Amino acid sequence: MQVTVEDLSPIKKKLGIAVPPEEVQAKIDAAYRGLSRSARIKGFRPGKVPRKVLEQYYGSQVESEVIGELIQHSFVHALEERQLQAVARPEIVAEEVRPAEGLRYSATIEVKPEVRVEGYANLEVDRTVDPVGEEAIDAQLERARQSFAQMVPVTDREEVAYGDLVSIAYTGVVDARALTGSGPQSRVVEVGSGTFPPPFEEKLVGMKRGESTHIAIDYPPSHHSADVAGKTVTFRVEIKDIGRKELPVLDDEFAKDHGECGSLAELRDKIRQGLTSAAEREADERVRIALVKRIVERNPFDVPEALTAQRFDAMAREVGISGAQSSGNAEIDGKLDEIRAELRVRAQESVHSALVLERIAAQENLATTEAEIDERIAEIVSAAPRERERLADLYRHPEARRDVAERLGQEKALSWVVEHATVRASAHQT
Numbered sequence: 001m002q003v004t005v006e007d008l009s010p011i012k013k014k015l016g017i018a019v020p021p022e023e024v025q026a027k028i029d030a031a032y033r034g035l036s037r038s039a040r041i042k043g044f045r046p047g048k049v050p051r052k053v054l055e056q057y058y059g060s061q062v063e064s065e066v067i068g069e070l071i072q073h074s075f076v077h078a079l080e081e082r083q084l085q086a087v088a089r090p091e092i093v094a095e096e097v098r099p100a101e102g103l104r105y106s107a108t109i110e111v112k113p114e115v116r117v118e119g120y121a122n123l124e125v126d127r128t129v130d131p132v133g134e135e136a137i138d139a140q141l142e143r144a145r146q147s148f149a150q151m152v153p154v155t156d157r158e159e160v161a162y163g164d165l166v167s168i169a170y171t172g173v174v175d176a177r178a179l180t181g182s183g184p185q186s187r188v189v190e191v192g193s194g195t196f197p198p199p200f201e202e203k204l205v206g207m208k209r210g211e212s213t214h215i216a217i218d219y220p221p222s223h224h225s226a227d228v229a230g231k232t233v234t235f236r237v238e239i240k241d242i243g244r245k246e247l248p249v250l251d252d253e254f255a256k257d258h259g260e261c262g263s264l265a266e267l268r269d270k271i272r273q274g275l276t277s278a279a280e281r282e283a284d285e286r287v288r289i290a291l292v293k294r295i296v297e298r299n300p301f302d303v304p305e306a307l308t309a310q311r312f313d314a315m316a317r318e319v320g321i322s323g324a325q326s327s328g329n330a331e332i333d334g335k336l337d338e339i340r341a342e343l344r345v346r347a348q349e350s351v352h353s354a355l356v357l358e359r360i361a362a363q364e365n366l367a368t369t370e371a372e373i374d375e376r377i378a379e380i381v382s383a384a385p386r387e388r389e390r391l392a393d394l395y396r397h398p399e400a401r402r403d404v405a406e407r408l409g410q411e412k413a414l415s416w417v418v419e420h421a422t423v424r425a426s427a428h429q430t
Contacts (some may be wrong), residue, residue, distance in 0.1 A: 001077065089114060120356075123291055128426040144259070145247050151243035162245070171235065357410040
């Protein structure tokens, strides 16, 4: 097999691959031998069909399958021979497909840029820790208080009012079929809290115990669930009970019962410590982001479009706009286009940052060991017990292990950059 490589750009290469005729013919002969044992053609006994008859019936199919297998295997070998790592599927163009003369084709691939990253050592950056005020502590205490609210039955009226806690049973129908996982279900809704999209909760106001109704909800195209995105869901809702929210008193007893503390003052100190630790972590993260941004700005280079597209797709899934189609509403579609445009910029920045860190890891010889990869995979698998078998099988594949190794390398590179940077505390910090 002959392989040539043409550099189209720092991130794009064109491979010319030639498979010799004897190898092509050997594969075709092997295919016909296998076909002879299985082919059923009227007038011939199994295994006794002449080659010329097989060629007459199956010639184009055999040739197509053999060429496909040869391209697949020879492309992988070509990458290994030239030590190239394609970041996406190649663009294959068959230039010569006559088996008697061999097989010639080209494969255009995107690769990671082989660049020298500069200016990443001895950087200076400010570190600011946001102060933890009493208001933040009060807010967290109130969230804790709300989470331990009790539903007390309303006995002086039968109708639902704003602010009530309402126990409902409901089912949902979309596109004339039951909504996946929606029926029948029960839950408690705080009317006016925005738990359900409007006008669901508004329609509950004025309903009575035991009463039922149908409520139609239009879901936006950007909704995270593809089952309802851009569709109208009709809910059948029945009022089971009506109650009011009773909140516990924020006192020493609350601290003992729900905060594992001896007093409310001790609970406030515990919350302050937690918020302070979170503020410290956020400050550290801002330092890392600032350092990487500085390095990226100093090292501009082309980023593979395939990697950017992959990252964009992942981000789109995270925000629930993956696969979202036109809604027919110009304002909504315009907002979606703005979100997509912003995500594409962020996706390119994310890929650029990752590639910069990979190069730093390589330049500083920050190797990742197999033991470290195994340890990280074990952490990932143990964090998702329900997906244990699937994840364990996934990370047996070399590609998945390579992805883990790359992430570990990036983390090591970022730690190296932080360790070699001068991090200045803001003047107002102690």
